Amino acid sequence: MTHQKLQNASSVPIDGFSNVRITSIWTFLMSVQWSEPWLIGLLTFQAICFGLTLLTCRFYRLQICQFLVMVAMVYSAEYLNELAAMNWRSFSNFQYFDSTGMFISLVYSIPLVFNTIFIVVIWVYRTFSTMTELKILQLKRKAQREGRKKTQ
Structure with missing residues (x-):
């Protein structure tokens, strides 16, 4: 044993x-040595993406564009990992980019995926809110019509 x-x-x-x-x-x-400039830049980029998500909550078209760009960035993570694995000496002190893509998934893709999930949650919430408002309006109009019929 x-x-x-x-x-x-x-x-x-x-x-x-x-x-x-x-x-x-x-x-x-x-x-991971988080003090490397490119990692600080990557963390700053992730924070900016989340901040943009919060700022664009009221602008559907802008948020759709942001959503599509982030999905494309996650899709291209495999190619970015290969490129970074070939050229890591030019920007990093250590080789973080393995063939399985664990590092790039953890620091690049997962935050972007969480950001896109947050956008989808916002969209679902707004859809339910809109549906609720529409149903309330329908019920009010129905009540007004029934009130008019009773007074006639």
């Missing part, structure tokens, strides 16, 4: 730049 545990422990990848055993997403994210 202990031999099996040792074998499983040795199969856990070791992060090359901080020698921390990566056993979860949290340890992986903690092993």
Whole structure:
């Protein structure tokens, strides 16, 4: 039993730049050097995208465009990962871009997907609100028509 545990422990990848055993997403994210300028820029970009989502809540067409752009960006993440894996030395101190795309998924795609989900939730909420308002108007008009019929 202990031999099996040792074998499983040795199969856990070791992060090359901080020698921390990566056993979860949290340890992986903690092993990233977040002080690199391109990572700060990426985090700033994600914050700007979320801020734009909040600011464009009342502008459907603008939010549709933002939604489509973010979906296209998530779709292109695989190609961006390949490009970054080939040229990582020009902008980064470490090779974060593996063939499975875990890093780019965690720091690039998942925040964009959460942003698009937030937009869809806003759309569903507004649709339900509009449907509720329409039903209330229908009931008021029906009540007015019935009131007129009774007075005639």
